[in-house]
Amino acid sequence: MASLKELKGRINSVKSTQKITKAKQMVAAAKLRKAQAAAEAARPYAQRLAAVMASLASRVTVSESSPRLLAGTGKDQTHLLVVANSDKGLAGAFNSNIVRAALVKARALEAEGKTVRFYLVGRKGRAVIRRAYPQAIEHMFDTTDVREPGFTEAQRVAEELTDLYMAGKFDVAHLFYSKFRSALVQTPTEQQIIPVPAPKLDAAAPATIGGAVVEYEPDEETILAELLPRYLRVQLFGALLENMASEQGASMTAMDNATRNAGDLINKLTIQYNRSRQAAITTELIEIIAGAEAL
Template identity: 40%
Template sequence: MANLRDIRNRINSVENTKQVTRAMKMVAAAKLRKAQERIFNTRPYAFKIREIVDHLQEELDPTAHEFFQQREAIDGVLLIVITADRGLAGAFNSNVIKKAEEAIESQYRDVQKAGNLYLLCVGRKGHEHFSKRDYQVVGDYRGVFDSLSFKTASGIVDDAIEGYRRELWDKVDVVYNEFKNTIAQNRIVEPLLPLPEETFATPIMKEELNGEPETNNDQEIDYIFEPGAVKILDELVPRYLNYQLWRALLESNAAEQGARMVAMDNATSNAEDLLEDLRITYNRERQNAITMEILDITSGAEALGDG
């Protein structure tokens, strides 16, 4: 009977786990809907401001703004890695960490050897991973996704700009998971500083652009800037950087909720399969126990009858 008791305890434990995973799936689904709304509201503005900045780059001298100037030597690099604060989201965190390590290995190995590679990790998982290894981690942006706000993006951009102006790093890249759909994400390595010379759009943003009605390309649009292109650029570039990073944070947050929802759905399905196997095992053991008891009773009755 001890074996049956152990199986019952396992059944109860798995049932409790299934209730937890089902609840976490429902919470992730609710958060995902809100995160998607924020993304869909942010993407068009972020892309449009990128388009205006591109046009200003074409019209003005490349040295018109300090963030347009491509530095001759890349002696220092800042990598902004966006992960989650929590786990239980499948391979969400490990994928973006792996992407960052691949970028370091393929592009910035010499910079790392020289001790000039810096990592700014947004999210607890990335911060803990790189802090335990031989990396220079700057800033502390753990726990930001509990109350994600535009102020967070502005603070990160301010830190990146400060180090860029002090020439601690000559290049800033952002690594994050871009939300594609509930079950898939795009792992993105996106330049932030200096501004890329050509129009940069992530795969999702390109799809959205291709889905828009085509304009008449035979006529070039001539913009008139007031009070002036340079003054507008000084105001627009910091806003552009803030919104690009804000969009990356929203993309990562939505991708995290989608990954967690799928992971918890799989965990719930696995729990149901395990419960079915345990119940079959329990019934089989119970039947064996009953059969043994009947045999004991029958054997005893036969022994009494022989006596």
């Protein structure tokens, strides 16, 4: 049985841990508001750009002369899985859920006889993928020196992916990130980013955007070739913003659970301490009474 001194030390230790988790929860809550606002503000821009892309793609016949980011390589053998993680832990299952979704996709592709490669963004999750696919890591994009990955990092990732694609390193690229729903819900999401899938256009208005008739100058193919790299950057930027919001939501929830668990443990240890202390007092009283009676 633990001594009173040991129990007192454990209670103080858990209280110190509780203060840390409570502080981390408050920091995550403050960061969540900013990250959530940024993610939600980026969504309308991405949706509008997708509408423009859909209008253009509906007017262009995809052929060998089309931009390669849209037409593809003509093959479907080598798949690159772009896994976007964070650099920090203490966020519950945020990172592991993204990695798990990527590994499930990798195994499914291998079952179809495809070749799988990985492009890793962020430090977390690397160890798991390295153990599962030690020879399949194509590139690791380091974000440890970046406080909050943003458009600059999305642009660099887009350029590196485009260079790898043009060099024939892969045929199809899939992006894995966490879609922010709420502080309690973050959904691991898979999205094909290369070749860029033509966004769907409302069949009722194939030549309009938002109900307005649009004429393009210069021609649609020229504009589409210019917009495809921008569209790729926007998709990656949106994924990074969604990841940041999801990470802070998961971190806030995890730290809240840790704070509650620490409180429960403190209560249990306090009860155990009081019982042990009362038992020690009772034992001393019995010894005193027994000694007095012996005299």
